[in-house]
Amino acid sequence: MFSGAEIAQLLTGLGITHVVTVPDSTIGQWDAALSSASGLQVIRVCREGEAWGVAGGLFFGGKRPLVLIQCTGLFESGDALRNIVHDWKLPILSMIGYRSYLNQSTLPGDTSLVFTEPILDAWKIPYKLITEPSQLALVREHYQSCIGNGTPGCALIAEGKA
Amino acid sequence: MTPRMPVTDAVAVVHRSRGDGDVVISSMGNAREWMALGPLHARDLVLVPSAMGHATSIGLGLALAQPDRRVFAMSGDGSLLMNLGTLVTISAHAPKNLVVLVFDNGVYEVTGAQPTPGTPAGRVNGDAVDFVAIARACGIQSVFYWESLDAWERGFSDVLDATGPTVVILAVEPVTGRPGPKSPGPAKARADALLAALDSE
Numbered sequence: 355m356f357s358g359a360e361i362a363q364l365l366t367g368l369g370i371t372h373v374v375t376v377p378d379s380t381i382g383q384w385d386a387a388l389s390s391a392s393g394l395q396v397i398r399v400c401r402e403g404e405a406w407g408v409a410g411g412l413f414f415g416g417k418r419p420l421v422l423i424q425c426t427g428l429f430e431s432g433d434a435l436r437n438i439v440h441d442w443k444l445p446i447l448s449m450i451g452y453r454s455y456l457n458q459s460t461l462p463g464d465t466s467l468v469f470t471e472p473i474l475d476a477w478k479i480p481y482k483l484i485t486e487p488s489q490l491a492l493v494r495e496h497y498q499s500c501i502g503n504g505t506p507g508c509a510l511i512a513e514g515k516a
Numbered sequence: 517m518t519p520r521m522p523v524t525d526a527v528a529v530v531h532r533s534r535g536d537g538d539v540v541i542s543s544m545g546n547a548r549e550w551m552a553l554g555p556l557h558a559r560d561l562v563l564v565p566s567a568m569g570h571a572t573s574i575g576l577g578l579a580l581a582q583p584d585r586r587v588f589a590m591s592g593d594g595s596l597l598m599n600l601g602t603l604v605t606i607s608a609h610a611p612k613n614l615v616v617l618v619f620d621n622g623v624y625e626v627t628g629a630q631p632t633p634g635t636p637a638g639r640v641n642g643d644a645v646d647f648v649a650i651a652r653a654c655g656i657q658s659v660f661y662w663e664s665l666d667a668w669e670r671g672f673s674d675v676l677d678a679t680g681p682t683v684v685i686l687a688v689e690p691v692t693g694r695p696g697p698k699s700p701g702p703a704k705a706r707a708d709a710l711l712a713a714l715d716s717e
Contacts, residue, residue, distance in 0.1 A: 398608060400601030407570035411577020414710055437567035443704040
């Protein structure tokens with residue numbers, strides 16, 4: 355869908371300072387580009403729930419973090435997300451890989467497709483579903499809007515094709 | 517059972533010794549004790565409400581964001597067990613200014629003192645999990661353990677002098693019959709106040 359260079363350029367252009375992440379086979383391909391991007395630090399965590407707490411601490415400290423995880427990590431990290439985003443009202447941005455959206459050949463009947471969007475709705479995270487490479491500008495616009503409004507926001511990146 | 521120090525006194529050591537610029541994150545039972553010790557400091561984060569186990573993660577983020585400011589992240593042993601990978605994440609990023617304090621009482625105190633799976637009462641074999649060994653094995657170089665209040669008071673300066681990240685395990689008595697911590701006010705307002713307090717220097 356996107357190259358690491360495209361994502362790194364997008365994030366640095368938005369003023370993102372830290373990417374707090376657990377990789378999957380798609381977003382993990384961006385690791386080298388994100389790690390080498392000037393002004394961007396990659397914070398690798400052990401489990402996705404940690405990512406929201408670390409991002410919250412970074413935000414308290416004056417930084418602009420982004421959580422980069424797969425949708426399965428979203429499922430894992432609900433309580434941490436709830437506390438940081440809704441209890442403490444910290445407008446954390448996220449980019450979430452949508453497993454199997456474009457191709458279910460590896461995992462036929464993947465229930466990620468059943469639960470991901472309803473869970474984002476349940477957690478009241480404004481998101482944009484991104485299914486085409488041409489939609490990179492939409493990701494930028496969504497994040498810019500969220501930053502401007504001081505709200506959380508997510509780009510849900512369809513996975514399954516190169 | 518190993519003698520344990522009173523948690524109120526153990527928390528009070530931090531309360532009276534923290535620097536003005538330091539951030540102190542309290543959570544669960546230690547937050548109740550912290551709030552009982554007097555008015556809150558501008559750079560206190562009483563993590564009530566919380567996602568249990570994540571005080572250390574927030575502390576890590578804060579320590580990385582503001583490397584010139586010492587950050588104390590206070591956790592319980594039950595909380596640490598809920599997010600044990602945090603020790604690996606902390607050692608991976610190695611902020612020298614982060615001190616994790618673990619008040620180890622062996623129980624889930626605020627829910628009625630049920631044993632954790634890490635304490636002899638919660639394990640079929642009656643053995644105990646060694647948090648010092650865990651911290652070291654997770655890559656934390658500066659690890660301290662104290663059972664007595666006197667030793668903890670004397671050792672506090674060693675904690676400040678150590679090269680962080682630092683993990684301190686404190687064996688404390690469980691408190692029974694007292695409620696869990698109550699939020700000191702709306703979280704959003706407290707978040708805004710903390711943001712201002714951390715941006716002011």
